[in-house]
Amino acid sequence: MRWSYSASRSFKKCQRQWFYKNMVASAKARDPVRRRINLLSKLQSVSAWRGRIVDQVISNTVIPGINRGAPVMLREAKAQARALFDRQLLFARNHSIASFDTKPSDHGDDFCLLHGMEYGAPPTDDELNVAWEEIAQALANLYALDAVKAPLKAADHVIAQRALQFDLMDGVTVISYPDAIAFLDDTPPVIVDWKVHAFGDNDAWLQLAIYAIALARSSHNDFPPDFSAKPDEILLLEAQLLTNLVREHRLDAAQIEETEEYMMSSAYEIACLTEGKKYEELNAADFMPAIHPESCQSCAFRAPCWESAHAH
Numbered sequence: 001m002r003w004s005y006s007a008s009r010s011f012k013k014c015q016r017q018w019f020y021k022n023m024v025a026s027a028k029a030r031d032p033v034r035r036r037i038n039l040l041s042k043l044q045s046v047s048a049w050r051g052r053i054v055d056q057v058i059s060n061t062v063i064p065g066i067n068r069g070a071p072v073m074l075r076e077a078k079a080q081a082r083a084l085f086d087r088q089l090l091f092a093r094n095h096s097i098a099s100f101d102t103k104p105s106d107h108g109d110d111f112c113l114l115h116g117m118e119y120g121a122p123p124t125d126d127e128l129n130v131a132w133e134e135i136a137q138a139l140a141n142l143y144a145l146d147a148v149k150a151p152l153k154a155a156d157h158v159i160a161q162r163a164l165q166f167d168l169m170d171g172v173t174v175i176s177y178p179d180a181i182a183f184l185d186d187t188p189p190v191i192v193d194w195k196v197h198a199f200g201d202n203d204a205w206l207q208l209a210i211y212a213i214a215l216a217r218s219s220h221n222d223f224p225p226d227f228s229a230k231p232d233e234i235l236l237l238e239a240q241l242l243t244n245l246v247r248e249h250r251l252d253a254a255q256i257e258e259t260e261e262y263m264m265s266s267a268y269e270i271a272c273l274t275e276g277k278k279y280e281e282l283n284a285a286d287f288m289p290a291i292h293p294e295s296c297q298s299c300a301f302r303a304p305c306w307e308s309a310h311a312h
């Protein structure tokens with residue numbers, strides 16, 4: 001089983017949602033039900049979509065520019081974001097899950113499915129205008145945040161969205177995707193995670209602590225030779241790109257212990273429920289529905305969940 005911080009949060013919110021996303025969804029399965037669930041798992045709210053566009057532009061344009069020693073100007077980053085915004089919106093408006101007969105990967109960066117389009121509430125022009133303004137604002141703030149720019153510029157090499165994984169316990173692998181890892185010459189690495197949240201008041205230290213533990217236990221060919229770092233040596237930067245706030249985290253022994261306990265207890269709880277069974281041996285009714293009925297309003301799996309059982 002694969003465990004991630006977002007999967008643990010999904011499981012807490014609604015076990016059934018976790019089941020759909022982590023056990024049923026499959027792009028490769030022959031079963032059309034599983035392929036449909038996979039497409040549903042790709043639905044995004046407008047708010048999540050705008051954050052993803054910011055992620056894509058930073059990962060695919062801004063960071064490669066830093067690594068080449070040819071920084072990409074803000075105007076160029078915004079132009080890339082606008083082009084992506086327009087192409088993805090066009091795609092979302094012209095595709096519905098019911099008529100989808102290709103794989104998401106066939107469409108590259110254009111692929112985008114919006115929750116509102118599928119569930120009868122397409123985004124309004126006002127929502128889309130606000131989303132675009134927030135994308136432009138998030139990028140402008142990134143370029144002005146010295147606390148984030150400094151380590152990225154000083155780095156020998158920056159790696160974006162790298163999958164870091166390690167074995168947590170028997171049959172459980174932790175997977176995490178830090179937004180950026182900056183490897184510096186003479187100091188331990190810096191992990192940067194950017195958020196595009198309107199309020200930005202949730203402290204993301206636990207998520208970043210998981211990244212630090214994962215980085216300390218990982219190795220990749222493009223890491224510096226003989227790379228090693230302890231979690232408490234890694235500087236963790238949480239960049240709130242809409243509120244223009246950078247939180248700096250340095251882990252102490254108690255936080256590392258708390259993080260390890262969180263991972264173990266969450267993974268254990270999930271493992272106890274699934275008992276190592278495969279998708280074919282389980283069904284949605286084995287999993288508890290959402291604790292709060294309002295979770296269902298924004299849930300991507302509302303259609304199959306409510307078709308199979310009236311959760312709420």
Ligand code: SF4
Pocket residue numbers: 014015016017288289290295296299300301302305306311312
């Ligand atoms: S519709 Fe509600 S109960 Fe069903 S999976 Fe989604 S959040 Fe859970």
